[in-house]
Amino acid sequence: MTFANPNEATKAAESFSQLQGVWRSQGYGKILLIEGGRYVFFEETAVSCRKLYSGTQAELALYFEDVQISPRKQSFSAHRATGVTRIGFRRLKALPPTAFDERNKESNDPEYNFDLFWHTFAEHYALFELKGVVWDQSYHTFRPRIDPSCPRETLFANMAAMLRPLRDGHIRLYTPWGHYSAGARPALYKRLESELEGAHDDRGIANYLGELRERLHDLIQDDYLGGGVRHGANHTVDWGQLSATTGYLNIRAMAGQSGKIGHPADDLKVTAAVMKTVLAELGDLPNLVVDIRGNGGGYDGVALRFASHLMDRKRLAFSKSARHGNGFTGQQKIHVTPPNAETYRGNLYVLTSELTASAAEIFVLALLQHPRLTLIGEPTQGILSDTLERHLPNGWHLTLSNEIYRSYDGQIYEDVGIPPHIRLQFLGRKGREEGRDPMLDRVLKLVRG
Structure with a gap:
């Protein structure tokens, strides 16, 4: 790497x-x-x-x-x-x-793996108080169910049951034969599931959502951008012009800009290059829409690099602290600093949804002090912490949230997400039936005054 x-x-x-x-x-x-x-x-x-x-x-x-x-x-x-x-x-x-x-431990011992799993969360998970979960109680509840002859399926099922109440999309338990994610189910999934049931449609939620997102993508490119769309950074970035005064920038992910997996340094270089191109074409427009409704995250560094080209001056983006013993490390302050050139100076309209997650939320955090920012859409997903990866002796591994992020004014948006200034539903049925994107329509109405 x-x-x-x-x-x-x-x-x-x-x-x-x-x-x-x-x-x-x-x-x-x-x-x-x-x-x-x-x-x-x-x-x-x-x-x-x-x-x-x-x-x-x-x-x-x-x-x-x-x-x-x-x-x-x-x-x-x-x-x-x-x-x-x-x-x-x-x-x-x-x-x-x-x-x-460790030399005297049996790597597949269910009791040892359970104890190490429990201690990993007890010592490193940062959000128990926020989630209202008493982790000590989970030990007393589930530990008696694990003995030396416990099958792997039983061990896995009990670990998953312990994680479920945390409702944290950054918690995952991986095994060679399957994995479990503890993330809360977005309300969007429930809405779409209800639609499918009402239409007696047996399509899966993931496929249906994928189709709807693709339709919206085509609608924006064909109707709102008039086919004049540009692509860059390994198709992680699209841009074009919505009107004579308003540009459009879609950032699909906060990783993969270089086309390589696990190469953040290369992604950063490509991000800087593509933003130079975008702003050369759209930078003089008084308004810019940044669409991150489907952005599920990536690298915080990439998110900050994108934000740096949109910020007016150096500002505090957020602070973060990690779980340490019975408390936390000191707060580390992270700033967003514009480059010397290629910085957008107009009004920003950032579109978000429940699918806006992780590093995409860091992008929003970094822009909250922008003097001309309007957030439109839904609260973001609320999984801001980096993921700490840990490994169990039996070959399983897991991720968890071990940090607390605070916005420039001290707010914590874990679990609840970053709220918009103007709330509109993503992929709402009315907009789809009318063949419109209500969020873009709202922006266009705002910029017309």
Whole structure:
């Protein structure tokens, strides 16, 4: 994978050469061993310290950049090359005893896997209070159901039952034979399901939604943009002109701009290039619609890069803190900074829906201080935290929300989503029957005064 640029990687490698020893991350549950030109990462809980992956010191430098070391070399922090997070580490005298206890553990033991699973959430999940879930109680309820002879299906079913009340789209449990997602079901799905039932239509929701989204896409391109649509960034970006005064920009995802999977540095470069082109064509118009109704996320860094080309000046985008012990790490402030050129100066109309999720919501957070911003549509999905990936001894792995994001004014939009200024239903039946996009119609009405 391509993460840091070569110059940053060289600097990071030089810094890591000064950091021989054992380090514990502040939040994120990682132990890092740097020794003899190599490194080992471990995942830690109160009952485990399991080796995750290892490699050369030069390879470690591809994952981090801008390493800052304390004067006595007892702590350091580094910016994660795949996102916007800076993670702090503190020196330990030695590896935790649990790192050596792992040798005596049976990797497929259901009881051990259950305990590690429970501790992973107990120590790292950030939203129990917000979700109103008492995780300690789940242990007392479900632990008696797990014994040494417990089948894998029973273990999986109990874990899924524990996760279900959290209703968090960033929680997933993966196994070689299936996976479980704990996300809440969007109201849109319920509306469409009711339509299908009323029409005695046996199509699945996913297929029906896909068809409706494709129809809307064609409607916008053919009727609203008059066929004059441009595509770029591996078809993750479309743009055109709605009227003599109003441009249109559709950002489909916050990853994949380079056409490569898992290459955020390349995605960032392509994002900057495509926005330069977009603004060369639309930047002088007094109004710009940014459509992220179907954007399910990607990289926060890409979201911020898009936002930077739309922001009037450097502003606080949000702050974030990670679960750490019984509390949280200090709040890390993230700013959105416009480039020297290619910055849009007009009125912004951002269209959102329940499908606007994750890094797409970070894009909205980054623009909330924009002085000429109007949000139109539905509240976003409300899954803003980065996903922390963790692994179980039996080969299963999972993701969870371990961070709290706060907007510039301290608001938390996890679970509830970021609300629009003007609320309109996405893919509402009336608009579809009339062959119109009510959100774009509202924008056009607003700009006409």
